Amino acid sequence: MSQGKTAMWYDATSAAGALEADSSPVKGKIGYAQAPIKETKSSGWLWTWSWAMQAASRKQDAAGKFVAWASSKDYEHLVASKLGWAKVPSGKRVSTYENAEFQKAAPFFTAERFAIENADPKNPGTQPRPAVGIQFVGIPEFAALGTNVSQGVSSAIAGQGTVADALAKGQDAAQKIGNKYK
Incomplete structure (x- = not known):
């Protein structure tokens, strides 16, 4: 995809930032759209990018501070200053999608935000599900x-x-x- 030799890539937008980076030969040449639907309201799926902390950790305060920082606007500004706004990890803050600099650098932001806001993990398909989840199903197995x-x-x-x-x-x-x- 990054070489300009792929007509279509059906995947998550988590890679879109690299495709729209200043160094990418396909920057500005890619369109973003939702997958087609027939029997459901949306085609969105959600994966999980999450933080975890051991209950037995002796450094819970430090871990909590790290998680707060790594999920913060300050972290986003640091990433943007070093790598550009297109590479700021998206999907975790509404404010990211409302940031004009991110919008300018990330032409995928509208499609990505729409997919997140319209994904329904409690009712993702055409039949009832025994567990909550779209791509990730919250069961131990x-x-x-x-x-x-x-x-x-x-x-x-x-x-x-x-x-x-x-x-x-x-x-x-x-x-x-x-x-x-x-």
Whole structure:
């Protein structure tokens, strides 16, 4: 994509800042749009970029101060001064989207903000869900299932089985987990 040899990239806007950076050969040449929809109100998905702190940490105050700083406007201004407004991590503050400098440097900001504001983690599809989530599902088994499926697909790509078999095994594993939540 960054070489200008891709017609379409269907992904999150988390990479858009690098594509719109001053050093990018495709800066200003990319359009941003929502994915098509047919049966739902939006196509948005949400992943999680989050902070965590061990309950047993002896330095909770320091960790809390770091999290507050790394999520602050001051941090955004520091990133902007070093790397440019297009590379400021977005998606965490309404004020980022209202910042005229960010808007000018990040032509993706309207599409990104719309996607975030219109994603519905409680009702993301066409059928009821047993757990809240769009791409990330808040169940303990989620991460391990993703690892299991991706290892199967990686093995198939390496010639150790077929993609169809890997996906069938992944579906079976997902179904077993899903059955617990019915």
